[in-house]
Amino acid sequence: MRKYLARRAVYAVVTLLGVSLSIFVILRVLPGDPLVAILGVEGHARMTKEDRVRIMADLGLSAPLPVQYARWLRDIGAGQLGKSFFRGDTVAELIAHRGPITAEIAVLALIVSWIVGLPVGILSAFKPNSMPDGVARTLSVLFIAIPGFWLGMLIVLALLFWFGWKSPIIIVHVWQDPWQNLQIVMGPGIVLGLAQGAYIARMSRSCLLEVISEDFVRTARAKGLREGLVVMRHALPNALLPVITISGVLLGFVLGGSVAVETAFGVPGLGRSLVTAVIERDIIVVQNLVLLYAVIFVVVNVLVDLSYAWLDPRIRYS
Amino acid sequence: MSDHASDPKPTVDRRTFLKRVGAAGAGAAIAARLPFPGPAAAQDATVRPDPAAKRGGTLRYAVHNAPAHFDVHQSGTVANIGPQSPMYDTLLRRSPKDGQTIIPDLAQRWEISPDNKKYTFHLRKGVKFHDGADFTADDVKATYDRIKNPPKGVVIPRTPLFATVSDIVVVNPHTIEFRMSEPRPKAYMLGAFASGWNIIVRKKTLDDNQGNLRQVMNYPGTGPFRHVSRKDKEIWIMERNPDYWNKGLPLVDKLEIYHFLPFTPELGAAMLSGRVDYARLLDPVTWRKAKEMPGVTAANFNQSVIQAFWTNTQKNKALADPKVRRAIHLAMDRHTLVEVVKDTAPMQVGGFVYPFHEMSTPRAELEKKLGYQRDIKPAVQEARRLMKEAGYAGGLKNLDFVVRDIPTFKLWAVAIQAMLKEHLNIESNLRVVQTSVWFDEAQAGSFDLAISAIVSTLMDPSDIFSAWYGKDGPQNYSRWTNPVFHDLASQIEREVDDAKRRTMVRKAEDILENDPPLIPVAYEQIYDAWYNKVKGQNPSTFFGIYDVVRWDNVWLG
Numbered sequence: 001m002r003k004y005l006a007r008r009a010v011y012a013v014v015t016l017l018g019v020s021l022s023i024f025v026i027l028r029v030l031p032g033d034p035l036v037a038i039l040g041v042e043g044h045a046r047m048t049k050e051d052r053v054r055i056m057a058d059l060g061l062s063a064p065l066p067v068q069y070a071r072w073l074r075d076i077g078a079g080q081l082g083k084s085f086f087r088g089d090t091v092a093e094l095i096a097h098r099g100p101i102t103a104e105i106a107v108l109a110l111i112v113s114w115i116v117g118l119p120v121g122i123l124s125a126f127k128p129n130s131m132p133d134g135v136a137r138t139l140s141v142l143f144i145a146i147p148g149f150w151l152g153m154l155i156v157l158a159l160l161f162w163f164g165w166k167s168p169i170i171i172v173h174v175w176q177d178p179w180q181n182l183q184i185v186m187g188p189g190i191v192l193g194l195a196q197g198a199y200i201a202r203m204s205r206s207c208l209l210e211v212i213s214e215d216f217v218r219t220a221r222a223k224g225l226r227e228g229l230v231v232m233r234h235a236l237p238n239a240l241l242p243v244i245t246i247s248g249v250l251l252g253f254v255l256g257g258s259v260a261v262e263t264a265f266g267v268p269g270l271g272r273s274l275v276t277a278v279i280e281r282d283i284i285v286v287q288n289l290v291l292l293y294a295v296i297f298v299v300v301n302v303l304v305d306l307s308y309a310w311l312d313p314r315i316r317y318s
Numbered sequence: 319m320s321d322h323a324s325d326p327k328p329t330v331d332r333r334t335f336l337k338r339v340g341a342a343g344a345g346a347a348i349a350a351r352l353p354f355p356g357p358a359a360a361q362d363a364t365v366r367p368d369p370a371a372k373r374g375g376t377l378r379y380a381v382h383n384a385p386a387h388f389d390v391h392q393s394g395t396v397a398n399i400g401p402q403s404p405m406y407d408t409l410l411r412r413s414p415k416d417g418q419t420i421i422p423d424l425a426q427r428w429e430i431s432p433d434n435k436k437y438t439f440h441l442r443k444g445v446k447f448h449d450g451a452d453f454t455a456d457d458v459k460a461t462y463d464r465i466k467n468p469p470k471g472v473v474i475p476r477t478p479l480f481a482t483v484s485d486i487v488v489v490n491p492h493t494i495e496f497r498m499s500e501p502r503p504k505a506y507m508l509g510a511f512a513s514g515w516n517i518i519v520r521k522k523t524l525d526d527n528q529g530n531l532r533q534v535m536n537y538p539g540t541g542p543f544r545h546v547s548r549k550d551k552e553i554w555i556m557e558r559n560p561d562y563w564n565k566g567l568p569l570v571d572k573l574e575i576y577h578f579l580p581f582t583p584e585l586g587a588a589m590l591s592g593r594v595d596y597a598r599l600l601d602p603v604t605w606r607k608a609k610e611m612p613g614v615t616a617a618n619f620n621q622s623v624i625q626a627f628w629t630n631t632q633k634n635k636a637l638a639d640p641k642v643r644r645a646i647h648l649a650m651d652r653h654t655l656v657e658v659v660k661d662t663a664p665m666q667v668g669g670f671v672y673p674f675h676e677m678s679t680p681r682a683e684l685e686k687k688l689g690y691q692r693d694i695k696p697a698v699q700e701a702r703r704l705m706k707e708a709g710y711a712g713g714l715k716n717l718d719f720v721v722r723d724i725p726t727f728k729l730w731a732v733a734i735q736a737m738l739k740e741h742l743n744i745e746s747n748l749r750v751v752q753t754s755v756w757f758d759e760a761q762a763g764s765f766d767l768a769i770s771a772i773v774s775t776l777m778d779p780s781d782i783f784s785a786w787y788g789k790d791g792p793q794n795y796s797r798w799t800n801p802v803f804h805d806l807a808s809q810i811e812r813e814v815d816d817a818k819r820r821t822m823v824r825k826a827e828d829i830l831e832n833d834p835p836l837i838p839v840a841y842e843q844i845y846d847a848w849y850n851k852v853k854g855q856n857p858s859t860f861f862g863i864y865d866v867v868r869w870d871n872v873w874l875g
Contacts, residue, residue: 031751031752031755031758032752032754032755032758033754033755033757033758034754035754036753036754036757036758037386037754038386038387038532039392039393039394039473040386040393040394040395040475041394041395041757041772041773041793042394042475042772042773042775042785042792042793043392043393043394043473043474043475044473044757044761045475045757045761045772045792045793046473046474046475046477046478046792047473048473050470050471051470051471051472051473054470054471055471058471058530084550086386086387087384087385087386087387087388087533087535087550088533088535089550094550097549153583156583156587157583157587160587160590160591164590164591164592165591166587166588166590166591166593168593169552169576169578169588169593169594170549170552170553170576171549171552266584266587266588268551268552272551273551276383276551279752279753280386281754
C-alpha cells in the first residue's frame with residue numbers, strides 16, 4: 001500500500017509540474033497586456049517605452065521566463081503563491097477568503113448529485129422502460145444539456161422579478177452566519193448538483209441494470225428477500241464503483257462549472273476570481289488558481305482510487 | 319466664489335479688505351455694504367449640509383469593479399474614483415448640486431492674474447490628513463509636481479492638462495501659486511484643478527513610496543470619509559471622518575461601496591433587490607425597470623466617453639484619403655446604431671466634439687447635417703460620390719476590423735460591417751479581441767478598422783483636440799494628421815476669449831467633418847438609480863462620473 005501511495009505521489013507531482021509548466025507558458029504566450037488594466041486606457045496610451053520597462057520590472061515580468069518559472073515554484077514551495085500584481089493582495093489570502101465558498105458549493109453539488117441521481121438511477125433500473133424511467137431519463141438528458149450558467153441566470157432572474165430577492169452580495173462564511181452563507185451557496189450548489197446528478201442517475205441505472213441480471217441477485221430474490229433489501233444490500237454496493245469513479249471526475253467538472261455558475265449567480269468564489277483575473281490578465285492569480293484546481297483534481301482522483309479497496313474487498317493495492 | 323474669485327478685478331481678501339476699511343476709518347457697517355463680495359461669498363459656495371438633513375446611517379453604493387491598483391493619479395477608471403474619492407479632497411471641486419459649477423474645496427479662494435498666467439490658491443487652515451498630519455501648501459506642491467512631472471514608471475493621464483504650468487511656488491504654508499509659461503482659458507485650467515482625479519496627497523506619503531502609490535491601499539487623505547476595511551472585488555468600507563474640516567459633513571456615518579462590473583445583470587439585481595441603496599452604471603433594462611419601481615428614482619447623464627471607429631491612415635492607402643474617410647463617416651446610420659445597443663448601453667448621437675458642450679454644434683443643427691440625419695439616403699448618396707471621386711467606386715476588400723470584446727462593440731461591429739458593405743461595398747473581416755489586446759493592436763497600428771471607446775478628463779474641446787485628434791495624441795489611433803487642424807487646435811488652446819473660441823471650435827468641427835480622424839459612433843450616457851431614502855444627490859446635470867463622487871452632502875431620509 002505504501003509503495004502504491006508513493007508511486008501515486010510521484011505521478012501526482014509529475015502531473016502537477018506538467019500542469020504548472022503548461023499554464024505558465026500559455027499565459028505568457030497569450031496576447032494581452034496587463035498594463036491596460038493597471039494604467040487604464042488613457043494611462044496605457046500615454047505610457048512611454050521607458051515607463052513600460054520600469055513597470056514590467058516592478059511586476060517581475062521582465063526577468064527571463066525560466067527565472068520567472070523558478071521563482072513561482074519557489075513561492076509555491078514557501079506556501080506564498082505570489083501576489084496579485086495589481087493590488088498587491090496575496091493569492092494565499094484570496095484562496096483563504098474565497099476558497100471556502102467554492103468548496104462549499106462543490107460539496108453541496110456533490111451531495112445534491114447523489115441525493116437526486118442515485119434514487120432516480122435505482123428507480124429507473126428497477127422499473128426499466130416504465131413511465132417513471134422515461135421521465136427520469138428525459139430529465140437527466142435535459143439537465144446534462146442545459147448549461148449551468150444559463151439555468152443559474154434564469155433562477156436569479158426568476159427570484160428577482162417574482163420575489164424581489166437576491167442572495168447576499170459579499171462573502172459571508174458559514175462560521176459567521178450560516179443562514180446567509182447557505183443563501184449564497186445554495187443556488188450554485190443545486191444547479192451544479194442537478195447537472196452532475198443527471199450523470200450519476202444514468203451511470204447508476206446502467207450499472208444496476210448490469211448487476212441485477214447477475215446470479216447473486218437472482219439468488220437473493222430466490223431466497224425470498226424483500227426487493228428493497230436485494231437492492232440496498234446486494235445490488236447497489238456492487239454497482240457503486242463506477243458511480244464513485246465518475247463522481248471523482250465530476251468533481252473536476254463541478255470546479256470547472258463553478259467558474260461560469262458563480263459568475264451567473266454573482267457568488268464571489270474562486271471561480272469568479274479566476275474569471276476576473278483572466279479579464280485583467282492577472283497572470284499570477286490565474287496560474288495559481290489553475291494549479292490549485294489541478295491539485296484538487298489529482299488528490300480527488302487518488303482518493304477515489306483508494307476508496308475502491310475499501311468498497312471492494314477483492315481490490316488490494318500492493 | 320468661483321465667478322468672483324476667478325475674476326482678476328475683485329481680488330480683495332479678508333485681510334486686505336480690513337486694512338483698507340481701517341485706513342479709511344470706515345466702520346463695519348460700511349464694509350457690509352461694499353458692492354463686491356469678499357471671502358464670505360467664497361465660504362458660501364463651499365458645500366454646506368442641507369438644513370433638513372438627518373445624520374447617521376450607512377449608505378450602500380454599488381459602482382464598477384475593484385480598482386486594479388490604488389493610485390488615483392495614475393488611474394483612468396471609475397474603479398478608482400468610485401471607491402476612493404470619498405477619502406480625498408481636491409483644490410477646487412464641482413458643486414454636487416449641478417456637477418458643473420466650480421466651487422472651493424481645499425483652496426478656500428483663488429485669484430487669477432489679469433494675463434491669465436498666474437493662479438494663486440489660498441488654502442484652508444486647520445485641515446488635517448487622516449493620519450493627523452497638518453495639510454499645507456507643500457502637500458499641494460508635491461501632488462501637482464508629481465502630476466505634472468511623474469517619476470519614472472509612473473504614468474498620469476492628466477499630465478498634459480498642466481503642460482503650461484512652469485512653476486509651482488509655495489508662498490507660505492497656506493498659499494500656493496501656479497505660474498504658467500502661457501495662458502490657457504480659465505474654464506480649462508479651473509476644470510483641471512477641479513478634476514476629481516487630482517486629489518491632494520500628503521507629501522510624506524509620496525516621499526515614503528518613491529512617488530508610486532499603486533500598491534498602497536490606505537494612504538491618508540483629507541476627505542470626509544476614512545478607510546475602515548476592504549475585501550478585494552467585494553466591498554470597501556469607510557467611516558465618517560470626525561475631524562473633517564467642513565464641519566457638519568459628511569452626513570452619513572458609514573459608506574459601504576460594493577464592486578460590480580458595469581451594465582451587468584448582477585449589478586441590476588443588487589439594485590432591484592434592495593441590496594444596495596444607490597447603483598451607478600446600470601444596464602438599460604434594469605434602469606427602465608428601476609424607473610417604474612415605486613420609491614426609486616432613476617436618472618441619466620452625460621459621460622466623458624466617445625464610442626468611436628478608427629481607420630488606419632498609415633497602413634491602408636485608401637483610408638489615408640480624406641474622401642474615403644468622409645464617405646465612411648457618412649455611411650454610418652447613427653440613429654440605428656444607437657437603437658441597436660439600446661438594451662445594452664445608453665447612447666446618443668454626436669459629432670466630433672461632445673454634443674452637449676456649449677461650443678459644439680447644437681443638436682438640432684447637427685441633425686440637419688449629412689451623417690447625422692435620420693434619413694440617411696442623402697448621406698449615402700454623397701458617400702458613394704466621394705468614393706467614386708477617390709477612385710474606389712468598387713469599394714474596398716479584406717479590411718481587418720478589430721473589435722474590442724465588449725457586447726456593445728460586438729453588436730455595432732456587425733451593424734457597421736453590414737452598413738459599409740451595403741452602402742459603399744467595403745468588405746471587412748471582424749476580429750474580436752480582448753480589451754488589453756485591442757489597445758495593443760491599436761497602438762501598434764495592426765488594424766485597418768477598429769472600434770472601441772476612449773475617455774477625456776475635461777469636456778473642454780482642447781482636451782479632446784490634443785488627446786484624440788492631436789498629431790501625437792495618445793488616442794489618435796488612426797495616426798491622422800492635418801496641419802490646418804493642428805494649428806487651429808493650438809490657437810483654440812491659447813484663446814482665452816470664449817466667443818472667439820466658440821467660433822474657432824466650430825471651424826475645427828468643419829475640418830474634422832471633412833477629414834475625419836476617427837468616425838464618431840455615439841456618446842455614452844450613464845444610468846444611475848437610487849432608493850428615495852438617499853437624499854442630496856441627483857446627477858442629472860453631471861458630466862462624467864469622475865468629478866462628483868464625494869458623498870459628503872448625501873444623507874439618508
